[in-house]
Amino acid sequence: MCSKLRIDAVAVVLLAAAGTATASDRPDAADAAYADMPHIAPIGVRIAHYLPVPQNAKGPAIDPAKGYRLQELGKGLYLITDNAYQSMFMVYESGVVVVDAPPGYAAHIVEGIREVTDKPITHLIYSHSHTDHIAGANALGKVPTIIAHAETKRLLARDDDPNRPLPTVTFADRYSLKVGSQVLELSYHGDAHEPGNIFICAPAQQTLMVVDMVFPGWMPWRRFAVAHDVPGYFAQLEEIRKVPFKTLVGGHVARTGTHADVDRQIAFLQDLKAAAAKALGATKPGAGLDAKTASENPWAVFDDYIDRVVIQCVNGLTPKWQSQLAAYDVYIWDQCYAMEQSLRID
Numbered sequence: 001m002c003s004k005l006r007i008d009a010v011a012v013v014l015l016a017a018a019g020t021a022t023a024s025d026r027p028d029a030a031d032a033a034y035a036d037m038p039h040i041a042p043i044g045v046r047i048a049h050y051l052p053v054p055q056n057a058k059g060p061a062i063d064p065a066k067g068y069r070l071q072e073l074g075k076g077l078y079l080i081t082d083n084a085y086q087s088m089f090m091v092y093e094s095g096v097v098v099v100d101a102p103p104g105y106a107a108h109i110v111e112g113i114r115e116v117t118d119k120p121i122t123h124l125i126y127s128h129s130h131t132d133h134i135a136g137a138n139a140l141g142k143v144p145t146i147i148a149h150a151e152t153k154r155l156l157a158r159d160d161d162p163n164r165p166l167p168t169v170t171f172a173d174r175y176s177l178k179v180g181s182q183v184l185e186l187s188y189h190g191d192a193h194e195p196g197n198i199f200i201c202a203p204a205q206q207t208l209m210v211v212d213m214v215f216p217g218w219m220p221w222r223r224f225a226v227a228h229d230v231p232g233y234f235a236q237l238e239e240i241r242k243v244p245f246k247t248l249v250g251g252h253v254a255r256t257g258t259h260a261d262v263d264r265q266i267a268f269l270q271d272l273k274a275a276a277a278k279a280l281g282a283t284k285p286g287a288g289l290d291a292k293t294a295s296e297n298p299w300a301v302f303d304d305y306i307d308r309v310v311i312q313c314v315n316g317l318t319p320k321w322q323s324q325l326a327a328y329d330v331y332i333w334d335q336c337y338a339m340e341q342s343l344r345i346d
């Protein structure tokens with residue numbers, strides 16, 4: 001009975017609305033696109049055909065029966081991945097150190113370790129606090145020692161998530177983990193992706209793991225991989241560039257990275273910064289609006305202004321970069337919106 005009354009009431013409202021509303025009362029999509037609209041679909045518009053993924057963004061295939069891939073990084077250090085996420089483990093004389101446990105394949109991490117050794121997992125290192133990289137921790141069983149940056153412990157205590165057990169050991173600037181003959185050097189370089197996100201360096205294996213910063217072969221995930229601090233993100237990429245690694249484990253995508261990948265990402269970001277700065281300088285707020293809207297709706301003025309800035313930014317980058325980074329078309333609008341915002345407010 002209640003539901004019938006309710007339906008009747010909704011029908012009355014709909015009928016009334018149909019009789020009174022006019023086209024101009026409704027917040028419709030624009031009548032016409034902006035001038036110089038990019039051919040790459042903006043945010044919120046369905047993309048019918050994505051640009052092809054360049055060959056150099058691809059990695060070795062996953063055995064579908066296993067659901068994961070192991071890659072030897074040298075001297076007892078292994079990458080384990082589902083080709084979307086990446087983590088590592090290091091075997092030493094009496095145990096195994098695991099770095100990150102992405103929940104997507106955490107159930108396979110012990111299987112991967114058992115391909116190589118029967119030794120127990122003695123240590124787990126968290127790269128940072130984000131769920132998608134560490135919330136598979138419980139699949140490893142009870143790990144005696146969990147190491148992370150102090151900020152990561154603070155965030156995890158706040159989040160109070162049983163899938164992300166609290167670290168038992170924390171540090172502020174540097175921590176050297178020496179187990180048997182193996183070494184991992186942990187260091188903190190400030191806020192960029194997230195407070196507490198650390199560098200994990202294996203000197204003997206010439207391997208550096210830093211998560212959610214560099215995406216070998218790919219456009220960074222949207223808005224600089226949702227960087228907590230955009231200027232910090234740009235600065236920390238230069239810190240990564242300085243480390244003399246041979247192999248970079250970025251935490252994502254289907255392959256490991258090299259210095260060439262870091263250089264290319266920085267070159268893209270420098271072009272992005274220049275394109276957004278140029279567009280901000282060349283665009284006049286309010287120029288695209290009628291006088292009434294311009295005088296009474298400052299947020300509309302801003303919306304129109306930023307849209308025109310971002311359109312110029314996208315157009316400035318597309319000819320050079322659309323074929324160089326996989327998924328350029330997926331996130332270029334997001335990157336331009338994040339860049340113009342950072343240039344204005346940071």
Ligand SMILES: [Zn+2]
Nearest residue numbers: 128130193212
């Ligand atoms: Zn993250």
Ligand SMILES: [Zn+2]
Nearest residue numbers: 132212251252
């Ligand atoms: Zn990530």
